[in-house]
Amino acid sequence: MADFSELKGKLEGIRNDVMNELKEIRNARAVYEYRKGVFDAKGGKIGSLMREMGKIAAEDRAEYGKMVNELKDWATARIDELNTRLQEEEMNLRYKSEAIDVTEPAKVREPGALHPTTQVINQIVDIFAAMGFEIFEGTEIENDYYNFTALNTPQDHPARDMQDTFYLSPEFLLRTQTSAGQIHVMEAKKPPIKILSPGKVFRSDDDATHSPMFTQMEGLVVDKGITLGDLKGMLDELVKQMFGDGVTTRLRPSYFPFTEPSVEVDVSCFQCGGKGCRLCKGTGWIEVLGAGIVNRKVLQGCGIDPEEYSGFAFGVGLERIAMLKYGYNNIKLLFESDLRVLKQIND
Numbered sequence: 001m002a003d004f005s006e007l008k009g010k011l012e013g014i015r016n017d018v019m020n021e022l023k024e025i026r027n028a029r030a031v032y033e034y035r036k037g038v039f040d041a042k043g044g045k046i047g048s049l050m051r052e053m054g055k056i057a058a059e060d061r062a063e064y065g066k067m068v069n070e071l072k073d074w075a076t077a078r079i080d081e082l083n084t085r086l087q088e089e090e091m092n093l094r095y096k097s098e099a100i101d102v103t104e105p106a107k108v109r110e111p112g113a114l115h116p117t118t119q120v121i122n123q124i125v126d127i128f129a130a131m132g133f134e135i136f137e138g139t140e141i142e143n144d145y146y147n148f149t150a151l152n153t154p155q156d157h158p159a160r161d162m163q164d165t166f167y168l169s170p171e172f173l174l175r176t177q178t179s180a181g182q183i184h185v186m187e188a189k190k191p192p193i194k195i196l197s198p199g200k201v202f203r204s205d206d207d208a209t210h211s212p213m214f215t216q217m218e219g220l221v222v223d224k225g226i227t228l229g230d231l232k233g234m235l236d237e238l239v240k241q242m243f244g245d246g247v248t249t250r251l252r253p254s255y256f257p258f259t260e261p262s263v264e265v266d267v268s269c270f271q272c273g274g275k276g277c278r279l280c281k282g283t284g285w286i287e288v289l290g291a292g293i294v295n296r297k298v299l300q301g302c303g304i305d306p307e308e309y310s311g312f313a314f315g316v317g318l319e320r321i322a323m324l325k326y327g328y329n330n331i332k333l334l335f336e337s338d339l340r341v342l343k344q345i346n347d
């Protein structure tokens, strides 16, 4: 039989051990592990104490049981206490680290905007789409035939000098005008034809108002009985919607090999209303695009009978429109992507 006073001393020792061990515990997870270990019925310091019962004299057993239960209650209370304290500390740390300062100023997200040239493309496309036009997007690399020859500008034609061309080979070049798309469309489709063709074009030209790459929009209408009057009617509608009510156009004689007659189209100055200002250089008019009645030779070359059909075409430089509309005086500003400049416009 075990000596009862020895057992009592053992229990006292366990109490001290537990007290010291609890002092070393730093987090709630470790408290959980410790509790499991100490109360384990097989190997636990406290959990296994009841197994000693058999070794104790019958008259001491009630007393021993009471002492073990007291020790259990005491340890449970200490462990609970420590657990509560550590859990609280851990929560506080978490609250602190996850705290949100609701008084901090919000991060500003700058909304993006479309490039001025893209905005002009979209505006023109919207206006003409409402009139039933379709979009044809050609290719930036063209051959000589589509860019020049089929547009009534054969190899030795003086009008070739109007556009300084980047040649890739004797046959291939970077298109100098979206007019090349007219030929592709007329070859592929019989009238009625109503297309718009926006795209990049390239010319060896570089100053404040010219860039080696710029954007054009071509328009082409072919049907029975099309006249310059139809062209003027559509352009008047275009400029009214682009620049405002009361803005109109005038046509001046010009020359392009692929149109006959050819015209230069001026828009009445939308800044001064035609009285004369710096924008229109005192004339009341601003030149905006080239146009004309499609040359019979061009129609014929595409297999369209000029006796039956006629058409008009126009080509407009979109950076020029963007510059006029948004008040840029240097085309380079449109290509430099300087946000301070681009931010100033947003239609």
Ligand code: DAH
Binding pocket: 176, 177, 178, 179, 218, 219, 256, 258, 259, 289, 290, 291, 292, 293, 312, 313, 314, 315, 316
């Ligand atoms: N392609 C001409 C240019 O780049 C512009 C042009 C003029 C296009 C008259 C046309 C047109 O369709 O009819 O200078």
